[in-house]
Amino acid sequence: MIELIFPDGSRRAFDDGASGRDVAASIAKSLEKRALLVRLDGQLLDLDRPLPGGGTFEILTRESPDALEVIRHDASHVLAQAVQELFPGTQVTIGPAIDEGFYYDFARDEPFSLDDLGAIEARMAEIVDRDEKIVREVWDRNEAIAHFRDIGEAYKAEIISDLPEDEVITVYRQGDWKDLCLGPHLPSTRHVGKAFKLTKLAGAYWRGDHRNAQLQRIYGTAWASEADLEAYLRRIEEAERRDHRRIGRAMDLFHLQEEAKGMIFWHPKGWTLYRTIEAYMRRRLDTDGYVEVKAPQIMDRGLWEKSGHWEKFGQAMFTCETTEGEELAVKPMNCPGHVQIFNFGQKSYRDLPLRMAEFGACHRYEPSGALHGIMRLRAFTQDDAHIFCREDQIEAETTKFVKLLNSVYSDFGLDLHSVKLALRPEIRAGSDEVWDIAEAKLDRAARQAVNMEVEPLPGEGAFYGPKLEFHLRDAIGRTWQCGTLQLDFVLPERLDAEYVAEDGSKQRPVMLHRAICGSMERFLGVAIENYAGAFPLWLAPTQAVVASITSDADDYAREVAAALKAAGLRVELDLRNEKINYKVREHSLAKTPVIAAVGRREAEGRAVAIRRLGAEGQTVLSLDEAVAALAGEAVPPDLARAALRG
RNA sequence: GCCGGCUUAGCUCAGCUGGUAGAGCAGCGGUUUUGUAAACCGAAGGUCACGGGUUCGAGUCCUGUAGCCGGCACCA
8 A cells, every 4th residue: 555645635545556637537537637747755746657556645636837848858859759740760869848839859861841831730730630649668778779779770879778777768659650768758649739839940959069960850849739839929029129229229229340350339328227237246346345447459479478378278269470470369358457457566465355447448359150130249348357366355355246236237227037156167277176165155145145045056166266247138039149158267377466465475366257237238138138129218318308399489499308408317308300199209219218298388488398208198397307207216316225225 | 169040221121933132210301390119201221241162144043151049068
């Protein structure tokens, strides 16, 4: 007998060998019908699999988030079956569930075309209608390897060979089709439902390694219901309207062109936005005890060799040779320059922690395929800073930094998507003891400062130290690393950074590389998508347009614009010979936060009719009131807080 | 860099199976003086990304290159 503990706390005994289905049926026939999976002691199991023992027990139906993940996983199996039925000779590899859907990687000489997706979808629907039972089988390891090799599934055979010797090999069968898989799965293909859609084709390397063969990946999305699928598709469509590239063009912020791949031509409005953010960041750094510097844009190759970057990233650096035979490199990062400034003259322990900031313009020859709007560029500006400190100051500095970062993100209405800690890579500098301490310090400090999980990334740290990553999301849910804090025990050594300690001895400082925006451009891209171009007043490149209604009011309109401008607002004047309807529409589409319309009435009463973006109708205020109100609202959040504190 | 797709007027897009280009908006010139999301008229605007080929004839078919888009790989 086995004893099951149900979510309500009740306990019941069942015969050995009872399956989740038996349990569901014993409760209610209707529950058996709706049951898809069970959870036993936290582990998901197939509904028809005999329960291996007793424990806490739960029956999952379609509505459960865990069931949705299995629906997506099964959709990938149905996809694979459909592909193999339609395109014999195609090899299957792996096909997991992912956020919002699933994919499956196939090996096939001929590429799939977009047109194939329709046919594959239709076949998938057929397989769902066939309602094939999905059956779990346990296979002998060697037989499994031989079997998959015999039927030409080399990748599957390779996967099994690489599994640990004691791993139970399970194969799931649906109709004539089968796949090596850990499971669990739904009882039959009918339960996958029809709320799925194949979305895109892509290349993907076998096992994520570019030295391996490239497979063909088919992505799809799958949901528990048609309504959820439709909502998802609508959400994607909506998100595409927020795309920073589209908004950048529509709002005339910037452009990119072939002659300068991965580099931005900032237009007046975009550059105003950029400078507003830069000024804000500069104030935040200033109040947090940073000093700002500026190091050369191009420096001798020798310095990059000494820092170690030439060896590792030389291929990706822009270089030039002078007529006098010097070899120079455009800086791909700011740290070596900052160490030169640190090294100039003598530093005392009293100078530490020394927080040295620079809005550093960096150039890197990024692979062409990596470029993406203004998120991934070849020329970008880091809001970089290096904190030179003693080892015992690392934690406090990290906590201080994360606090600042959180405060900055919240001023832009951004939520951290995730925080990750990249741990020691295989090839690294420094002893294991040093890494132990370093990783623990960052982990502790980050956990203390952010109210969320810190996800470890084994093997992904920089060669010189562990790295905290702060990720934000773009409109369609792709995440971008923006903030970062990296501990470095190598560079101070390589570039001979020293300070004089209390006892008069020379000591090496530790260096913390840190950035909040990461790249100003990327941060701007994320901010554009976050606000969908409708910036709060303090950020909007054009904060207000003064629009005349008739030309009688032109002089007064000029006066209003001048008054707003004198109060520090970024104002445009629209005296064109157009109807007010036309002007309102145009400036609304341009996402101008405030339209101040003035006609004969306003001119006579020295008033303005204020219309706010997104609001219906307008409020008439006296000119003085309007200026005071808008000027107050346009104060950046950090200055507003400072004013509040007095 | 790799796989797939796309590239037609400033922008958004038409252009069927090959017969040398079309709309809306913007811009320009006029008319209109207008009350809160598109007034009216007119003229103009294109080496159909770039190069090569097939053909009597190519935006359309083939091929090479570039850029961009979606992924993958990369990201000091």
